[in-house]
Amino acid sequence: MSKTSSTTIAVLVAGGGGSRFGGDVPKQYLSLAGVPVIRRSALAFLEHPKVDGVIVVIRAGDEALAAAALTGLEIAATVTGGADRQASVLAGLEAASALAPARVLIHDAARPLVTAGMIDGVVDALAQHPGALPVLPVVDTLKRGSGPVSEGTVERAGLHRAQTPQGFRFPEILAAHRAVAGQSLTDDTAVAEAAGLTVALTPGDERALKITTAGDLAMAERLLAGPETITVTGSGFDVHAFAEGDFVTLCGLEIPHSKGLAGHSDADVGLHALTDALLGTIANGDIGAHFPPSDPRWRGADSAQFLRHAADLVTAQGGQILHCDVTLICEAPKVGPHRDAMRQRIADILGMPLARISVKATTTERLGFTGRQEGIASQAVATVRLPA
Missing domain, CATH: 3.30.1330.50 (2-C-methyl-D-erythritol 2,4-cyclodiphosphate synthase)
Structure with a gap:
């Protein structure tokens, strides 16, 4: 892989233990229509013409699972993540710095159905903005409540549901992550915003759901099977x-x-x-x-x-x-x-x-x-x- 100023690297974050999913094997290594979830995510970027390489961040102790799921793929590097997602992303960015990319796409491995169009939209937006985030509109009425009784309605105008990959110009996001290390911000655009970076909104896709529960995995199976x-x-x-x-x-x-x-x-x-x-x-x-x-x-x-x-x-x-x-x-x-x-x-x-x-x-x-x-x-x- 050439170290040029035009390269785009994808950092695939797979450091979670999948506690909400349950089971002995983390969700990113489970089979989705005959292919491990993490492998489907990696292939989406490896096969995209605007992506030059993929770095995978895994949880300590998952080395054998990752090796089996990714066997035969040209992964640029596999690194061990940290105690939370933010620390894991920083580990991936530090590994990517050796390749000196111009852009980085940070993606949750648990979103295996990310589309080529989503990747295109994020990469293209980085020509004008330091960050880009694929989003979906909020179509349901939002209610606030900490218990069994509604405590009010939340105005949904201007609200969006965030997806990944979240894309950034590499030097800026690396510096931003280093500056907030240990603060446990919710996602990478929050890190970018804390550093004063502008983040463009690009079209997301309902199919690119995040697999968190067994029901999500079943839904992804149905989406892959298709109607015919x-x-x-x-x-x-x-x-x-x-x-x-x-x-x-x-x-x-x-x-x-x-x-x-x-x-x-x-x-x-x-x-x-x-x-x-x-x-x-x-x-x-x-x-x-x-x-x-x-x-x-x-x-x-x-x-x-x-x-x-x-x-x-x-x-x-x-x-x-x-x-x-x-x-x-x-x-x-x-x-x-x-x-x-x-x-x-x-x-x-x-x-x-x-x-x-x-x-x-x-x-x-x-x-x-x-x-x-x-x-x-x-x-x-x-x-x-x-x-x-």
């Missing part, structure tokens, strides 16, 4: 011959064995078959077209990145991965003892619930090349919901 969808299936098949070695890689796990598998990458037949199945759902060729074995970049590569790439292509078309089913065909090694770990590995790669991942094994009753223990084969089926 189709369900499609794709199939994949792969085979690799045995070679010298002492383990085989199957469905993302290294399984001890008396032989290895021959292949340009890690020769993971399970993930290769599933990658082809996902590519099949969107009619986008096969694994060899995307990762040619003639390309030295993929020598010995972890096949998880192939599977994640295929999943991202499905997501880019508005797809939701509903179910994956992998069958491994071999006489040895035994798959049963590793089946659940394989399912979990695929679920982690795809950011999907474990219940939607199936891994099975069978033999050919000692017939054919697998029966003669010359190699391992795999077939896979993927089910995906796509916009009609």
Whole structure:
């Protein structure tokens, strides 16, 4: 990434614990239509032509969750946040200073449905103003009350609902955050206003809701599904011959064995078959077209990145991965003892619930090349919901 005065960096704030949502896993790492919430947020900026890089701010202790959710994405930096949102944003801004951007977009990771139009509006407004904030009108009557009885009506004229990303010229907002460190202001425009910076109002979008409760997550699922969808299936098949070695890689796990598998990458037949199945759902060729074995970049590569790439292509078309089913065909090694770990590995790669991942094994009753223990084969089926 070039350090020029024209770059725009997005700082994705994911340092919260999601206490209002409940559960053991923070909301930003939960699956939303088959993709982790934080990954959807990151992709919205990584795929936007006016954004040059993304920095992610996470809570201490969430490193493994973040790594799994963001695997394969070109994240400029992942940093640990502070005790509250303001401290976390400052940590992200300090990390961004190494890239010397002209502009920064500060976004809540829990708003995964941010639109390209919202990002455009904020970036464009920064040409005339030091700050920009996407807002929605207040359409409901507002009431004031600290208990069960109304204590009065609040005039709603001139009021707005704030969303993110909130955008700023970088030097000004970095200085403003440094000046108010420890004051716990409510959002970044409050920090800017405290420093006397003008903040322009740009159009928000009702779809870009913030996921705070389980109901919000369900609403986001419905928004992604849309009114008209189709369900499609794709199939994949792969085979690799045995070679010298002492383990085989199957469905993302290294399984001890008396032989290895021959292949340009890690020769993971399970993930290769599933990658082809996902590519099949969107009619986008096969694994060899995307990762040619003639390309030295993929020598010995972890096949998880192939599977994640295929999943991202499905997501880019508005797809939701509903179910994956992998069958491994071999006489040895035994798959049963590793089946659940394989399912979990695929679920982690795809950011999907474990219940939607199936891994099975069978033999050919000692017939054919697998029966003669010359190699391992795999077939896979993927089910995906796509916009009609």
